[in-house]
Amino acid sequence: MTNAARHAQTHNCAVHLQAEDTRLTLSIFDDGRGVEPKGRTGVGFHSMRERAEELGGKLTIESGAKGGTRVTALLPLLAESETEST
Structure with missing residues (x-):
C-alpha cells in the first residue's frame, strides 16, 4: 500500500x-x-509475483479502463494434516 501511495498517486x-x-x-x-x-x-x-509463486500461488495485476489497479494473490491453503507433518 505504501508503493500505491508513492508511485500510483492514489x-x-x-x-x-x-x-x-x-x-x-x-x-x-x-x-x-x-x-x-x-x-x-x-x-x-x-x-510479489516471485513470493506468491514460491508459496505455490499466483499473482495478477490489472488496471481499470479509467485508472486504478487491482493486485490479486491466489494462495493455496495447507490442510491441517499437511501443517503437522512439516
Missing part, C-alpha cells in the same frame, strides 16, 4: 481477504493512475 486503497476451503485470495484495489497494460512492472510487482 487517494484510496482497499484490501479484501477471503479464505475458502483450499485457497486464500488477497486483493488490493486503488484509485491511482493504474499501470501500463504492456509496460514494465517494477521491482515491487516482480518481487
Whole structure:
C-alpha cells in the first residue's frame, strides 16, 4: 500500500481477504493512475509475483479502463494434516 501511495498517486486503497476451503485470495484495489497494460512492472510487482509463486500461488495485476489497479494473490491453503507433518 505504501508503493500505491508513492508511485500510483492514489487517494484510496482497499484490501479484501477471503479464505475458502483450499485457497486464500488477497486483493488490493486503488484509485491511482493504474499501470501500463504492456509496460514494465517494477521491482515491487516482480518481487510479489516471485513470493506468491514460491508459496505455490499466483499473482495478477490489472488496471481499470479509467485508472486504478487491482493486485490479486491466489494462495493455496495447507490442510491441517499437511501443517503437522512439516
